[in-house]
Every structure is written in C-alpha cells, then in structure tokens.
Amino acid sequence: MNFELLLQNVAQHISTSKEEKEFFKSIFTIRNLKKKEVLLQMGQPCNYFYFVNKGILRAYSINEMGKETTVMFASQSWWITDMYGFAKNKNTTVTIEAIHSAEVLQMNKKGFEDLVNQFPVFEKFYRILFQNAYIREQQRVIQTLSQPAADRYRSFLKQYPTLAQTLPQKQIASYLGISPEFLSTLKSGIK
Amino acid sequence: MNFELLLQNVAQHISTSKEEKEFFKSIFTIRNLKKKEVLLQMGQPCNYFYFVNKGILRAYSINEMGKETTVMFASQSWWITDMYGFAKNKNTTVTIEAIHSAEVLQMNKKGFEDLVNQFPVFEKFYRILFQNAYIREQQRVIQTLSQPAADRYRSFLKQYPTLAQTLPQKQIASYLGISPEFLSTLKSGIK
DNA sequence: CGCGACGTTGATTTGCCTCAACGATTGTGG
DNA sequence: CCACAATCGTTGAGGCAAATCAACGTCGCG
Secondary structure, X not given: OOOHHHHHHHHOOOXXXXXXXXXXXXXXXXXXXXXXOEEEOOOOEOXXXXXXXXXXXXXXXXXXXXOEEEEEEEOOOOEEOOHHXXXXXOEOOOEXXXXXXXXXXXXXXXXXXXXXXXXXXXXXXXXXXXXXXXXXHHHHHHHHHHOOHHHHHHHHHHHOHHHHHHOOHHHHHHHHOOOHHHHHHHHHHHO | OOOHHHHHHHHOOOOOOHHHHHHHHHOOEEEEEOOOOEEEOOOOEOOEEEEEEEOOEEEXXXXXXXXXXXXXXXXXXXXXXXXXXXXHOOEOOOEEEEOOOEEEEEEEHHHHHHHHHHOHXXXXXXXXXXXXXXXXXXXXXXXXXXXXXXXXXXXXXXHOHHHHHHOOHHHHHHHHOOOHHHHHHHHHHHO
C-alpha cells in the first residue's frame, strides 16, 4: 500500500510524529476502481472518506428532472466523499465514480473520529482542509451567480488546465451548469 | 459584554472547561454597527472573524461589470468574515455591512490562532464549523446549477423563513442570482 | 413636504436550452 | 482484426427563462 502521496499531503499543513503517522496509516484501506466503476451510490449511506492515489473521480447528483450536475472532480492527492452523508449520517445525495481506473485510500467514520480525537494535530489538518474547501465552494458560488458561462469556462481552464484536457466536454459542461451543446458553441467562439 | 449566545453556540458542538471558556472570551472585543455601516470593505485586508450577537449582516461582492452578488446573510449566532482574506492573508473580495443596526463580537487572527493551538477542543469546534459551512456551500452550488430560479426562491423561503420577511427583495434577488424585477414576477406567479 | 430608494409591471432582447441531424471517435463482440 | 453499435462533439433551428430598460406608484426618511 502506497502512503507517499497521503503523507505528503498531510505534511503540507502539519508536522506529525512517527506515532501519529503510524496510526494515521493504520486506519486506511486500499481500493482499486476500474473505469466507470461506482465508488459511492446516491441514496446509499456514506461510510468512507477517500483520498485519491491515482486516477480521476467525479461526484455528481441527479435531480428530479433527471438533470445531472457535477459537484466535483478529484484527481491525484484530492480528498473526496459526500461530506453531507459522511458527517451527518445521512444517505448520500451524490454518486461518485471513477472516470479512469483509479486507486483510492479510504478511512471509515470510526477511523476518522478516533484519529481527530486522539491526535489534535489531525483535527487541525482537517480544520484547514475544510476551511479551504469552504473557501473554494464559496468562490464557485460567486462565480456561478455573477459570471456568464463563457467566463466560467475560461476560469475552469485556468484553474484545472490538466483536468480540462483529460475530461470529456460533457462532464465539464455539467460542472459549469451548461449544456454540452452550448459549451461546444462557446469553444468555437473563444478563439 | 454579552457572551451568552457565543458560549451557547460553542456548546452545541463541544464541551469546554472553565479555563477554556475564560480564554475564549478574552480574545473577543465588541463592535457596534449602525444600519448600513460597513464592517469590512472589499479590497482591504481582513483581520477579524465575527460572531453576530444582534442584528443582520450581509456579505456581497461586486464584479467588473458592477453586478452585485450576495454571498451570505448572517443573523444572530452566525459566524461571518471573508474567510479567503482572513485565512490566506489576502485582501478581501467581499464587503460586509450591517443591514440593521448590529452588535458583533470579533477576534483577530492572532486570537484565533492562539485559541486553536492552545486548546484542541476549539480546533475541533472550528473543524466542525467549516465542515458544515462546506456542506452548505456545496449544496448551494448544486441548487444554483440544477434548479430554476423559482425553485431556488422557494428553498430560500423554507430555509430562512424569518430572514425572508425582514430583507429587502433586492437583496434576496442578489443572493439567488436573479434580477429584482424577475423576483417580483416570480412572487406574483407563485400563489 | 419632497426626494430617493424600493417594488411592480410591461416591452424587448439575450443567453442558454432543447431537439434533431450528422460526422468522428471509441468501444465491443463476432 | 474488422464491423457495427454506442457515445461524443459539432452545428443549426426554434423556444424559453431570465435580463435589461423604462415607466410608474409607494413608502420611509430627511
């Protein structure tokens, strides 16, 4: 099992003792996903918090009208789960699936709770993680409400240049909240 | 200085010793705001994290086109600041002002850092706070992208029934990302 | 009392959607 | 490895949601 990226990720915000590292590693298990495999199914309970070692995942929700909206993409070294389901013990409102074949490290709720309760330094780590996630989501709200689709597309290209090359246009459109057809006309108009 | 709401708010997620409570209280100062008074000006550094004791505040940003977007409202017992500016030491991208006259308790960055470093239980408290904030913002993103304005308005009424009665329609429209005129036609069409 | 902000209503315009048709690319089973 | 199906991206026509602009009545405030 490869913990290199995980420990690197943690080290960006906190420093940990050997004991802390060991415990941290002990609460994860590995999971391999084939392309298009579903990691978390909408409507099911969400028991895990995932760290992406390899590959790309996508979280999306489908509303009553059948419209699909991409909530987030997660590539190498990103954390992903349905935080609503995970933290509040509810059934999830999103589906998470692998876009390409992927390898993730997962910890369950008990592991997470023990971790933060026993080692305050990890409480700090996740405080910072959620703080940053909050900032990002808030900026996305502002962008979505204040900018036209063309600008949002440009921002997306700037923010996730590598992702943008890998992902099908369809999914980018669903992340931006526009139809694939319209994204297509945007692209031709931008040059 | 009145710490009742503040301590109540904290007690919802953690329990604290007398010493912790005392330190916590010691890092806040009080600030009174008149109606329409600006608490935080877009473009300025953001040095404080605020807790609302009384009144209602509003955070909004203005884009290059002059369009105003309401990021959040904060009434009694809500926390508010420009987290981007506060956490990353950048100039803020939003303005926060009092809608009605208000009383807030503010702590500065050093107070916040000392608090979470010295007392892990507060690290936990803010971890939970940001976790919830992240969940809320993510749900708002999904709603904004997947639902038409009429539905978003109905959700707003349900989620913030008291706020909805107090706020000018204009500001609700700017929170929903629609024009005041269109909100007006929505309202007449809903009954 | 009078001014300025607010909410309403209507006419027109625009950004984006839906639907449909078509090539190109990808994946799959024979 | 080829043939076919399925999915994807593109383009165009027509339609709808929401914006803009303008006019008007109302109300709170100086």
